[in-house]
Amino acid sequence: MxxxxxxxxxxxxxxxxxxxxxxxxxxxxxxxxxxxxxxxxxxxxxxxxxxxxxxxxxxxxxxxxxxxxxxxxxxxxxxxxxxxxxxxxxxxxxxxxxxxxxxxxxxxxxxxxxxTFSQYLNPNAKDQIKSNGIVGIHTPKDNYKIMKVKVGFRNLFDELNNLDELTTQFGKDVKFRLDANGSMDLPRAIRFCKEVEKFNIEYVEQPLPKNDLEDLAELRNHTSIPIAVDESLTDFHSAEKIMNAQAANVFIIKPTVSGGFTTCSKIVEMATTEKIISVITSSLEGPIGLSACAHFASALSIDEVCGLSTASLFEDSFSSPFSIKKGVFYLSQKPGLGVGINVA
Structure with a gap:
């Protein structure tokens, strides 16, 4: 070329x-x-x-x-x-x-x-990826099986009340991903995790600050809820440090933050070897970046529910080459990403 x-x-x-x-x-x-x-x-x-x-x-x-x-x-x-x-x-x-x-x-x-973009990278890539919904954006009518909830900015009493209300609203079969964005210290995180174990929690995401790997490892000893890392994971080197510290059950991989397909594939390969779950999520990208995240997940054969349902957060609703129905992200089957430059 x-x-x-x-x-x-x-x-x-x-x-x-x-x-x-x-x-x-x-x-x-x-x-x-x-x-x-x-x-x-x-x-x-x-x-x-x-x-x-x-x-x-x-x-x-x-x-x-x-x-x-x-x-x-x-x-x-x-x-x-x-x-x-x-x-x-x-x-x-x-x-x-x-x-x-x-x-x-x-x-x-x-x-x-x-x-297609994903099939160029992996001939066996699927044309669909499961995605979680976002509390405050999506409703029970959207039929997501997993919902993401922002936590850490309420007191514990209000957090528990909120989860009670969400369980009633979405049903007991829907799982919740609780994203704390590193807002807790270890004692608070231990208490929080113990209190929320009665709910249907898939994992708690980044409960502690990103550099507190020893405390994240300690937290895992105090709860049955899996611990995911997001802000802690910024590249392959940081993924190695997290793995060596035994600080997480789940890697939340944001390509915008972690790097391109080359870096993401190395992280996923290492995680798979160590039996750490990998989840690809968007970083509030536009349609081009969001489509790329979905194609990355497909090419990397990610079976876990990813975090890709962010297009509806924006005013200029994207004329996107994909659709999301009942928690499934359907990729465009046109060559490449399937995104026209006019939707940038």
Whole structure:
């Protein structure tokens, strides 16, 4: 293939309602859409670091993308492998850039071969991925089997009342993922986990601050509820540290935060070897990034329920190439991601 153009376009998507976590407040998402042209085909990717999770800034992302642009524009005939090889050189320690560039490259390559994005990466990839719902966004009528609940910003009495109400609302068969965003200390987390064991809890996500791996390991000794890590997992090295500390039962992998398919596949492979569950979730990306997360999950053969039901959080409801019905995310079967650049 020969690269004929490389475009970087800033975007901003506004949330319908501001999203509150224990530590952050989001009203919109900003980032860059990457478009790589080869003759009459193009591949697109998204690089949108998430404040509170990502270490890099939008300015750093912009500089790295321009640096990559300058490196590839005059190389003539090239290959997927060569395009990928430039990423570590120009985008070190910038996982959202790695994610965006790898997505654009694989999107272009899969279109050239007439395959879906996920089937280009894995011929046995499925066309659907299970997804959880989000309390406050989705209702019992949406028929999700697992719901995500933000916790950690209420007192314990109110947390338990809230879970009582949600159990009544959604039914006892629906499981809950409780996301604390690192808001607790060890004594509070131990008490919280003991008190919520009576509910149908799938796991508690990031109950302690991201660097408290020893305390996360200790917490696992005090509860039967699986412990998941999110903010603690930022790259392959951090995943190794979590594994060595025996700090988690579940890895929550956000490609925008952790890196592209190359990094995510290494993390999943290591987790599988150590019998740690892997879950792919979005970082409030737009349709390009969200589609890429879903295709990653499919290509990595993730059977767990992932966190992909975020498109409805935004005002400009995406004209997306996928649909979600009864907690199942159906991927586009068009070549590549199946996303037109106009929905960026």
């Amino acid at each position: 020969k690269i004929t153009d490389f475009l970087i376009t800033p975007f901003q998507h506004k949330l319908i309602n501001p999203l509150k976590t224990a530590n952050q407040h989001y009203s919109h998402r900003s980032g860059f859409i990457i478009k790589i042209n080869s003759e009459d085909l193009f591949g697109c990717g998204e690089s949108s670091p998430l404040s509170g999770f990502s270490a890099e800034s939008l300015k750093e992302v912009s500089y790295a993308l321009e640096s990559y642009h300058l490196a590839i524009m005059d190389i003539g005939e090239t290959s997927v492998a060569e395009l990928l090889s430039f990423i570590p050189i120009h985008c070190e320690n910038l996982p959202s850039v790695e994610f965006g560039l790898e997505t654009a490259i694989y999107d272009l390559a899969s279109k050239i071969e007439g395959k």
